Amino acid sequence: MKILSEAEIKELEKMSVLCRGDILKMTTLAGSGHPGGSMSSIDMYLTVYKIANISPDNYKELNRDRIIVSHGHTSPGVYSALGRNGFFDIDEAIAYFRLAGSIFEGHIERMVPGVEWTTGNLGQGLSAACGMALAAKHLGAEYGVYCFMGDGEQQKGQVSEARRFAVKYNLDNLIAFVDYNKLQISGNISEVMPQNIKDEYIASGWAVLEIDGHNIKEIADAIYQAKKIARPVLILAKTVMGKGVSFMENKEVYHGKPLNEEQLDAALKELGLENDLEKYKEMRKQFVFDESAHEIFRYEVAVDTGFPKTYGTDVSMDNRGVFGNAITELVQINMAENNTPIIVFDCDLAGSVKTDKVAKEFAENFYEAGIQEHHTAVCAGAASVNGLVSFFADFGVFGIDETYNQQRLNDINDTNLKVVTTHVGIDVGEDGKTHQCIDYIGAMRNLYGFKVIVPADPNQTDRAVRYAAKEYGNFLIAMGRSKVPVIADKEGRPYYGDDYEFKYGKIDVIRDGEIPLFSYGSMLHRAVKVYDIVSNQGVNLAVLNVSSPFKLDLEVLERFKDSKIWFTYEDHNVNTGLGSILADFIAENGCGVKLVKFGVKGYSYSGKPDHIFELIGLSPEAVAAEIVKNLK
């Protein structure tokens, strides 16, 4: 670790004046942004970017230190610190801040060189920092992680979850800062929501150092001291919002408001800087949009998918059990030297989501995060961008509904996270409506990057898990709780047999016919039952398995365009599931097909799935009867 010389400290002090000028210019030019917090954090940013092992030369190397800024609205501060350290042309950051199409967005984002994590929704950064610190330990990498946070965001519950996780996994390679300027948008933090930040960290088992966050020597010394402490350290840094410009100091209005041009002029004078705003105004007019600048750097992954297993039609097994077998094998195989390691996160449900075998046999790849889903979703996502594959297995309502925004932010961060949710649909045992995740398609469909796979039986589950493990990107694999039969072809052989390879976006014709019944997941075997029933009544039904509802197999759909009626059958909210996706296809193609959707029409009951299906008209018998009625 670099030890700062007196001369270097002086240099940083000078640079911090320049940065304050940058911050003020870019916010005034954009007409919006957050100068106040940027100016209270900037001395810490500069000191850490100086001390940490990260530079324009190594910022894609695995062993660089990671700097996470949780209060992403201090983007002007981050951009000025990075720009002044040569990560990009500072003039571009000033000129293009908050300009549509520029990478210098209102909140920091990962495509900016040197930015490790897209933040802005508060309270997420410490979890991301934990994920990166954990990845370092898991990979045996030498890097450290610095995490900057605001004081207001300490109120977010997720921060308390992250604190505990950091202590449990002894993330002593993590140093966190709180920019303790004591102001949030609505005023003094102790009036908005009284909180004893120091005591809370201590109660969680952290070491806390208190410093003046504008004194570069104190900041540096605290870092040296923190490095020697064998547990997570919080540096609680007393600062002044708007620091450096007399009329801005301690004014919460400058949390989210820029100076006007006249005020800017006065501020730059006070800082002893030239007012060159006109130059940036000109530059801003000349901005050229470049889509490719928005691409996010990815580490390559090399995952061995192991040996697909075919379960015979005599087997009745739950898909989650199959997932458990597959993930255990994948974890083991990919411990090999040139493979990408796979790690597994749990929120106190390993026995139910079947990652307990990993926990037992490969404990070092298993992270038990307790009942802390918000933290875990972010931590698992952040770990995965460091040359790892993260699996996060949970019940649907926790891994999707409870953590919906965390998954959205993972998606924006282009993580390599595999969310595996069991207990989706009505098939959650008898836990009742609060635990019935009947919106997993409807919720995830809002996210542009996530791929969703809903395998129908043990054989498809086995292949889907292996497929998702090896493909970079965010996946949701969703499954119910109960045992399901192996889907068989008409000859009684496993439909997804030895030679089956999972293809994302392929619709499988399980039973051929004229009138399509689309289904998936644990309803597919019920759809086959429907087929059996209506076939006896002379209906020429086809049963189609749409295991990748977000990518439709146009070839198969085209085949059925001339069928006047289509049916969908799912234990999902009828308004937002596969039926709705196919409705889009029908309407956008204007093909005049009439769609009849069988799905869940209201919050449901607590009981055995088959019993509930009877109550809500979704039993195979009821659906078969409705189909026959519709065809009359």
Add this chain to the structure above:
Amino acid sequence: MKILSEAEIKELEKMSVLCRGDILKMTTLAGSGHPGGSMSSIDMYLTVYKIANISPDNYKELNRDRIIVSHGHTSPGVYSALGRNGFFDIDEAIAYFRLAGSIFEGHIERMVPGVEWTTGNLGQGLSAACGMALAAKHLGAEYGVYCFMGDGEQQKGQVSEARRFAVKYNLDNLIAFVDYNKLQISGNISEVMPQNIKDEYIASGWAVLEIDGHNIKEIADAIYQAKKIARPVLILAKTVMGKGVSFMENKEVYHGKPLNEEQLDAALKELGLENDLEKYKEMRKQFVFDESAHEIFRYEVAVDTGFPKTYGTDVSMDNRGVFGNAITELVQINMAENNTPIIVFDCDLAGSVKTDKVAKEFAENFYEAGIQEHHTAVCAGAASVNGLVSFFADFGVFGIDETYNQQRLNDINDTNLKVVTTHVGIDVGEDGKTHQCIDYIGAMRNLYGFKVIVPADPNQTDRAVRYAAKEYGNFLIAMGRSKVPVIADKEGRPYYGDDYEFKYGKIDVIRDGEIPLFSYGSMLHRAVKVYDIVSNQGVNLAVLNVSSPFKLDLEVLERFKDSKIWFTYEDHNVNTGLGSILADFIAENGCGVKLVKFGVKGYSYSGKPDHIFELIGLSPEAVAAEIVKNLK
């Protein structure tokens, strides 16, 4: 408050043996459920139901005490305590537990007499208890609130948010219990996720009392003592999982696993109880489903909607400012004696979501909860079921995305919550993609109860806010950030003028014509621009305002069924917004219309909305050109 006599304590001790038998019978009979925690909590449940002012006679009266059970999986314990106290026939609870269609669901739900809040997703109960305690203080009601929690769920960050809120608002009418049996599903809590529960509560400013949770006298004494402490009190109760049956004690396997029949027999013998399982087996076979038993009790609301305000076409105002004016007036008017009070919750964004006027002028109706959205969503929802109207105003990404599951649970709880989100769509200022809530329709469409209104201009906003205030139930009112023009009719008068009354589910024909362009919210005035452009090119467009996207106006849609092509125009995810809803209509009716959707196709940029629309092909000019092209 009742003081328990020695005789009463003895009676409770006897009753607790009966309850343990009930718990074991119902879980064995159902073949699933959570006996372990039920048996560690049961002595506390019985003591509190005895001491608290709640009974079968008064459980719908406003002044009853509220008992919230956060770890809703201890439903067997709650049902046995309520049943043995006469809230319903205990035999029915035992016989019908977890039977599809029965009210005795796997996790406790509000339709069960005596159950105040549907729980099961952990970490939510303390927030609900805060909401009820706050409601008591606000209404000047005398009731107290008891909240039971598990120890594992203390890990959830939301609990830390609730703790702070309780201290800030001095909820000394709230007594919380932690059932400290030290076991969660995965094992010992200090191994799963080390946490110092006592120190954390103390750091938050709570008083903590430690007791033996199986000693009824100690439990009662702690309650008496807590009542005298002028701040929130936690009773940390040491307990034993599976208490009362030797072979179940301290075994985490019994967290979520029932005894088999043989084990049950042994357990009942140990408890000195008769094994009458056969009787319940018979009863279970005779269960008759009654939908009406699932209805949730509501307090009537009487809200004065005040004086609708018409803004002239010379006005350019943001809808959020109009909301701010309307809510301030509504709060004031409904302070009148016979009206239902309106309270407003904020998460440090009052200045942006425009509830700051309420904060200034009617501070006693304004609750500032800090950056604690999870807690706030639940607290606001729970407050609203006590004869209040709660408004929770926030940015879209926080009031919807971050709190999606909390809103889902509010919906299941049939609350009377009005979520008002500003900064939805692309129109969030220059905050960038993390702050662009382009999924508000797509997310909320998964919830069966929430009504969604997206008003188009100041006049519609004013009416919509007043409408939602007076109707019982959950509403989302969504609006962008920018100023929008008043929508005018062809003669230049305000379309939503003095005589306009908001009707939920009405589609307004803003411009009549043959080919429909459906839009809403802050895109509507852009749709009118599109109309102006294409009209000059001879296209006979109609512009339709779908302000209630979840309830379609069939009369209007029928009129356009013969148009071969429909267009939708929204700054929402194109896959999950209004376009998708209309696609459903088209497909389900098989009407052969071709739908062309203009919407957001990927995470977007940070910049001024109009500038972003240009970049992503959603400017009125671009849309007009596409429409013309499609009609060729």
